[in-house]
Amino acid sequence: MADSTTIRPLPAAEVTEWDLRADVVIAGYGIAGVCAAIEAARAGAQVLILERTGGWGGAAAMAGGHIYLGGGTPLQHALGFEDTPENMEKFLLAAVGAGADKARIADYCRGSVDHFNWLVESGVPFKEEFWGEPGWEPPHDEGLNYSGGENSAPFNAIATPAPRGHVPQMTDKKVGQRSGGYMLMKPLSETAEKLGVRAEYDLRLRRLVVDETGRVVGVRATRFGEDVTVRAERGVVLATGSFAYQQQMIENHAPRLIGRPAAAIEEHDGIGIRLAQALGADVAHLDATEVAFFGDPQMLARGVLVNGRGQRYTAEDTYGGHIGQRTLMQQDNQAYLIMDETGYEEALSTVTATPFFRQPPKWAAESIAELETEIGLPEQALQTTIDTYNLHAAKGSDPLLGKKPEWVRPLTGSFAAWDMRGFTAGFTLGGLRTDLDARVLHVSGEPIAGLFAAGRCTSGICTGGYVSGASLGDGSFYGRRAGIAAAISENATE
């Protein structure tokens, strides 16, 4: 019978035969796994990746492809943007908010330019073209855009705005087709293969194998119901993704995401986190979540977004992930978008309209008073919001929330409203606590010997607020660290 009934560690003494062996064994062939594999192989280790599905890619290959990088990357420079590690750090600390992992953010920002160069050297292409319109992703194969609200309130007053969403070029990008994430994973997996990295597919991670000293020396997996036991001579790297699809963990840690997982894959069942917890591993920020808002950024920027009481609560021209978090976490997932005819027609005519997010308005009226009644808001609730907005918009400003002057204009004429209640979904950001070498930390604060982790099974640079590209960013960055640390880890004694 296959070993699928417990997640408790398997004592090495109970292993009678190792089916597979490698110096470094990596669970998960997504962004963290492939980067760990490349670096471990370059450090001289024999590397084996165990992947649960039938091929490489993970959630990364389906992602839009943003990699959050800055501090003055060659791509930023080529496109005329100034940035420094300190400026990037200042922005990230503000965007992440309370609970920011300061040491990690500093480390990541300082290593960001090198990491960009490493990706390029590893075959990842970036096109020297900037996309400056509001939107989740560039519509074509542009290589750089704002992906975290850097140029919007309140962050544009805190750090010098610089775009940091680096997107690998997908030359034949079409709506619904392969993405920048695919074009990140493809060259990296080819690089790994060239370095002799082996991969075994359809292997489901079940347990960690631990020797009598507590060191992790392998993993127990199953393949089509049969046990497969794998020896890791130097170390095991967990790169198994988030827990967005593990119902019990979602209920226990991030209950606002119940019923609304997104940008994750069903394999994200938190197994890596739970196996390490069974060894006493520490966790961090399990409540933190990315939250997308399913509103078209071109419409939002030209409209007024209000909560369930008709009050504005966010600059409408900022990063959608920021709007999503504020809507779900702070506004009970209640939102209405108000537009006038001029704004709506203008948004519809833009080339960056997001077809998926488009829907006709639910309500239309000749006055805000009428619209207010139709939506069912208390008398004056919406009228005063729009009056105040218009009062300041006439002067080109938004003192309440800092929307940029270019998007501020009094709403006039006839109006429409969109019902955006519940228009959010997301994935989890919390996970194993690791040190900057990607070693998994025990609750005692000491590393667990032989165990490394990176990607969304760990707590990364975003422990609260989010920026697009942080997951492929820290997954690749600390994936590399994990590969190096595992490769130079002292050999386990059998």
Added chain:
Amino acid sequence: MADSTTIRPLPAAEVTEWDLRADVVIAGYGIAGVCAAIEAARAGAQVLILERTGGWGGAAAMAGGHIYLGGGTPLQHALGFEDTPENMEKFLLAAVGAGADKARIADYCRGSVDHFNWLVESGVPFKEEFWGEPGWEPPHDEGLNYSGGENSAPFNAIATPAPRGHVPQMTDKKVGQRSGGYMLMKPLSETAEKLGVRAEYDLRLRRLVVDETGRVVGVRATRFGEDVTVRAERGVVLATGSFAYQQQMIENHAPRLIGRPAAAIEEHDGIGIRLAQALGADVAHLDATEVAFFGDPQMLARGVLVNGRGQRYTAEDTYGGHIGQRTLMQQDNQAYLIMDETGYEEALSTVTATPFFRQPPKWAAESIAELETEIGLPEQALQTTIDTYNLHAAKGSDPLLGKKPEWVRPLTGSFAAWDMRGFTAGFTLGGLRTDLDARVLHVSGEPIAGLFAAGRCTSGICTGGYVSGASLGDGSFYGRRAGIAAAISENATE
């Protein structure tokens, strides 16, 4: 040298001598510990409590004393209030919000009347007097009040309001003196003593002792720098309180509480949670926090509370813990209280003014427009808020937030404003995941043999929203369960 350098479990095989022995060993002599002790002793076990300080009490003895009970307790009946377990459950599910532990809440509500009777039988006195004014605690020795916003919006529309804050009678209660919490702990500790429960003081919990099967069979503590090793023949109960004073855990799990712990004691360093995590114990809702709001409820009910943008965001006449959570978590800790002269004078003259929360206004003005400017809010931001409030208040209603008609009145005349930014503090609610028998659960979902827990080192009935009395409530309720479960646990074999 004393054993204070690691929190990893100590193998029983390494213990050469047991300094103390008991059937059930309880760490922590607060509310959960004393209730566990009483029940374990009544079930026939020899019980030993290990307390870190010099006496019984814990955070409980310093608390206001609310015990959240309902479903039709004799005290509720005597004071003319109807309640059922189903009604209580309906309220709690709404008050707790997403992530509510439904099975636990149902269990707690169904056992609530019995638990009240048990407390009375164990010597805890309750005076048959109701206090109905807004406030954190009754000002005298009244035994019952609303302690969770049951009679306020939005909850009064969800379940039939019933007061459930049961407060032990402290006959000589004076401001700043001993509290209802003391009068809860005193008779319970006396009951425990009569049952032969032993207690050892000044013992600091350091490690759990685990046998070769993984069962917890004792604890390692230190006393004034010397190791004390304690054998638990049947089980160990963790009743060590929250992690409000453990900086690393606060940063990792509840960062909004950084620098603002309250209603906790410095001994609340999460040690029980961390020791169990080192054995692979699961945790839940580590981000959940109680948050108090330091505003006088009598003033709040008569005023208008606005956020940093001058917008209302809560019914002002509700439970302060609800206002606190909304302010800290959803309004970036920004709040201003606006009152008119009539309301302020009325509030000052009430007998339940909370002296501690009283401060003079920061701003005063003859008009809201002027006040708005003085506070520094954008033009019209506050004026429209008060206009809309007044428009509906003139009709005796508050359609925006559901403040009760008795508190709704247009603000007129001259005005004052209080700067209440940052007026919040709280304690942590998350902790070990346990089953309804208070057995500590491993991340595999199975109980960890020999290990039980209750109180604020566990995740209890409040996993998000909070009601006053929930901590003494579930601490005492599941403390009893822990004592029983430990007492009937199969003997450990030495």
